[in-house]
Amino acid sequence: DLALIGVGGVSDGATAAQKLMAGADLVQLYTGMIYGGPGIIGHICDGLSKAVDDVGVDNAGALTGIATDEWANRPVPED
Numbered sequence: 001d002l003a004l005i006g007v008g009g010v011s012d013g014a015t016a017a018q019k020l021m022a023g024a025d026l027v028q029l030y031t032g033m034i035y036g037g038p039g040i041i042g043h044i045c046d047g048l049s050k051a052v053d054d055v056g057v058d059n060a061g062a063l064t065g066i067a068t069d070e071w072a073n074r075p076v077p078e079d
């Protein structure tokens with residue numbers, strides 16, 4: 001088993017939740033931290049908590065993979 005890491009564009013809890021629901025085991029936070037500072041972590045945690053409540057699961061880990069089929073069936077954008 002390999003860990004899937006969701007990267008890019010994480011600046012809020014909704015985006016982190018989308019990456020988890022798409023199948024990520026972990027979410028990388030880099031640019032969002034540079035622009036938002038360390039306080040962004042609390043905002044992301046609050047957003048993940050809201051996503052947990054909205055979806056009706058017990059914790060953020062339970063979000064992992066619940067929308068993988070939806071994401072996998074999206075068309076690939078053309079350049």
